[in-house]
Amino acid sequence: MAWPTIDRQSPVTDSDAPPLLSDEVKAKIRSFFERYETRRAALLPALHVVQESLGYISWRAMDEVATVLDIPASEVFDVVTFYTHYWTKPRGKKTIVVCRSITCELMGAGVLLEAFKRHLGVGEGETTPDGAYSLATEECLAQCDHAPCVLINEKKHGRVKPDDVPALLADPDNDKLEVPRSDLYDPVLGEDATTRPRGGERKG
Amino acid sequence: MPKIEIDGIEVECRDGITVLQAALEAGWSVPHYCYHPGLSVVASCRLCLMEMQMPSPKGGGMEWSSKLVPSCQVPVKNGLVVRFASDQVKRNQRRVMEFLLLNHPLDCPVCDQAGECLLQDYSYEFGDPTSRMRDEKHKSPKKDIGPRTLLYSDRCVLCTRCVRFTREITGTHDLCVTHRGSENEIDVFPGKALDNPLQGNVVDLCPVGALLDKDFLFKQRVWFLKRTKSICPGCSTGCAVSVDSNEGVVYRLKPRYNPGVNDWWMCDEGRFGWKYMHDANRITAPVIRRGGVTGTPPWDSVPEIVDARLRAVIEAHGPDKVAVVLSPMMACEEAWLLVRFLRSVASEATLVLGPVPIQGQLQMFPVGSTGDAVRFTIRREKCPNRRGVETIIAETGGPTLSFEVFCEQATAGAFAAAWIVGGYPEPWVTKDFAKAVGQLEFVVAQDLFPNEVTEVATLVLPACGFAQREGSFMNFGGRIQPFDRAIAPPDGAKGDGQYLYELAGFTGLYSGRAVREMMAQEIHLFSMVKEAPPMPVHQH
Known part of the structure; x- marks a missing residue:
């Protein structure tokens, strides 16, 4: 049986291509530095910024983030693949995540996932041909009291029934948050860093 | 306590x-x-x-x-x-x-680690003989993670020793653990391969057959290998190593635990630096040149020839016209025997320390560390025993010269005969030195490979690689570390120690330990030999 060897010696990133991360994204990442004792600690928010800007985190993006944070690229790779929230391949404009933990499962998440698959015409981990939606599952969305729950981009939807799926998909605002996002991910650029509440500051 | x-x-x-x-x-x-x-x-x-x-x-x-x-x-x-x-x-x-064996392929018959695998040992000693796994096994991929190392992910038990090694000892952070839970894999970032100067240690650290050395891959089953205690001659650090050989052929070098010198590690330069010993171009028999005729004298006649020719030179030119160029590649015992012999024939013989190869930069690990944080050092001095030979020259006393001054004086005709020891794996004879040697009437060259000196020498004696000899090296810090003979010298050759022992007037078999005891009578320092502690029952 053929068992091919994965080549890890050759680079997959194109070193001659123009940089992926814009100066704005880099500036945003750098604005996180003062919150933490080490630059490494800014990795998670930095990856969120990159994912928001590019849609997903490619090899090249990992490498560039590593350069900005001055940490080894292998550690960025390590972290990106650990968290299911980070995507390593292109995805649609909106990502639908169906919870697959035990509470949601008991409350009908399995049937719900099938309904999404049917309506979108794609399987788990896939993206619709028009690039509008990607479908995924995740272990627990911490909404067991609203099971079965679904996440569309960053907006949570609780007690979703299979019948709700068409309406949910038809709603253009199904991913709009009612409350502003944490300041951790959206620092206001140019503002004096010392006057802003420091999200990452240690207590005590 | x-x-x-x-x-x-x-x-x-x-x-x-x-x-x-x-x-x-x-x-x-x-x-x-x-x-x-x-x-x-x-x-x-x-x-x-x-x-x-x-x-x-x-x-x-x-x-x-x-x-x-x-x-x-x-x-x-x-x-x-x-x-x-x-x-x-x-x-x-x-x-x-x-659990660890759930997805293990059980491919021991084709796995290099078989025989020294902790999955095998622990399964036998602590595990169950059967698996209850009924589902299909998850098969992780095989990865080419570096120029010298392969990763068989399917055999990996995710102990992360290799990952911690690249983070804590080398500081190069090449390896990482990707994905999560049952999908965990060891990996490198594509294009940033595992290519640091100490990377070979991850193969030693791997308790199973996941990380394998491409150089050793499928070369030999480990249970055929004979393990001999040795000291790496690659630089003046003097790492304790094991030479793994079978039927007179070296297959690999492994580090031995030696606290304060190399701890558990060794560098790739030393690990793969033994290949010259099996080079086909090596000098394997004595050669004598008499009036344009070249022949191979029997080993028995060598002491006689040397003795007679040296005495002829001394009679014609005086006892101060003889020199010996000692090599920092020699063991302390060999240098001592040679000096003892030459001084017994020519009491005024000049002692010279041959060239000390210096290469590259001092490399300290983790990368960028200094002082107490340094866990491993690769030194610039690419020879094992400069200090040992220097000690013997200094303790013996009498006329000595530096190599450069010797070259100048010999070129000017100050010497008539010389015994020149090489033993360097790399070409080492400089133009000045070749010119100086050309002025001499009688030259004995003891070397590994043919060069400008062996071309003109009256008598050429084969030198042996470190695994073919025994003795001791004094490392950069003055620690005298003994090493044993792993394999026999090539056919036709004799161990350096053996023929020097015979020349010095002893009979029987040369033994590093016995010669060291004699040396210690004269030079007290040589009674303080430091051996690496024995390996624990469960090797790490």
Whole structure:
């Protein structure tokens, strides 16, 4: 049986291509530095910024983030693949995540996932041909009291029934948050860093 | 020294170690994958779990804890009571082994690690003979992670020793653990291959057959290999190594634990630097040139020829016209025997230390560390015994010259005969030196490979590689470390020590230890030999 060897010696990133991360994204990442004792600690928010800007985190993006944070690229790779929230391949404009933990499962998440698959015409981990939606599952969305729950981009939807799926998909605002996002991910650029509440500051 | 109780037996142990280390040192056989004394403790493999006595939550004395505790993470403390010989501990070991083997391909017949694999050893000693896994095995890919190393992910037990090595010892952070849970894999960032100067150690660290050395891959089953204690001649650090050989052929070098010198590690330069010993171009028999005729004298006649020719030179030119160029590649014993012999014939013979190869930069690891943070050093001096030979020259006394001055004076005709020792794996004869040698009437060249000196020498004697000799090297810090002979010299050649021993007037077989004892009578320093401690029962 053929068992091919994965080549890890050759680079997959194109070193001659123009940089992926814009100066704005880099500036945003750098604005996180003062919150933490080490630059490494800014990795998670930095990856969120990159994912928001590019849609997903490619090899090249990992490498560039590593350069900005001055940490080894292998550690960025390590972290990106650990968290299911980070995507390593292109995805649609909106990502639908169906919870697959035990509470949601008991409350009908399995049937719900099938309904999404049917309506979108794609399987788990896939993206619709028009690039509008990607479908995924995740272990627990911490909404067991609203099971079965679904996440569309960053907006949570609780007690979703299979019948709700068409309406949910038809709603253009199904991913709009009612409350502003944490300041951790959206620092206001140019503002004096010392006057802003420091999200990452240690207590005590 | 704290005293702890393991399985009802009182054990006195070193301060500041963990219960696992104490148990291993006291002779217990405790399975462990993630624990390595040279790396940080992660307590992730769950194989070394033990039962420990703790204060009873109900009050009133101690009782066995209901949960198992990782012995690799518990520091020893006076009065600590633990046990490994209990049903609960043994059950845990069996279950963990079963989990680790769930997706293991069981391809031992084609795996290089077979025979020195801790999965095999622990399965036999602590595991169940059968698996209850009925589902199809998950097959992780094979990865080409570096120019010298392959990763068979399907055999990996995720102990992360290799990852911690690249983070804590080399500081190069090449390896990482990707994905999560049952999908965990060891990997490198594509294009940033595992290519640091110490990377070979990850193969030694790997307790299973996941990380394999491309150089050794499918070359030899490990149970055929004979393991000999040696010292790496690659630089003046003097790492303790094992030479693994079979039927007179070296297959690989492995580091030996040697605290304060190389600890558990060695560099790639040394690890793969032995190939010259099996080079087809090596000089393997003595050569004599008499009036344009070249012949191979029998070994028996060599002492006679040397003696007669040297005496002729001394008679014609005087006893101060003889020189010996010693090599920093020689063992202390060989240098001592040669000096002893030459001074017995020519009492005024000049002692010269040959060129000391200096290459590259001092490399300290972790990269960028200094002072106490340094865990491993590769030195610039690419020879094992400059200090040893220098000591012998200094202690012997009499006329000595530096190599440069010797070249100048010999070119000017100050010498008539010389014994020149090479033994360098790389070409070493400079133009000046070749010119100086050209002025001499009688030259004995002792070397590994043909060069400008062996081309013109009256008598050429084959030198041997370090694994074909025995003796001792004095490292950069003055530590005298003995090494044993792993393989025989090539057919037709004789060990350097052996023919120098015979020249010096001794009969019988040369032994490094016996010569060292004689040397110690003259030079007290040579009684202070430092051997690396023996390997523990369960190799790390």
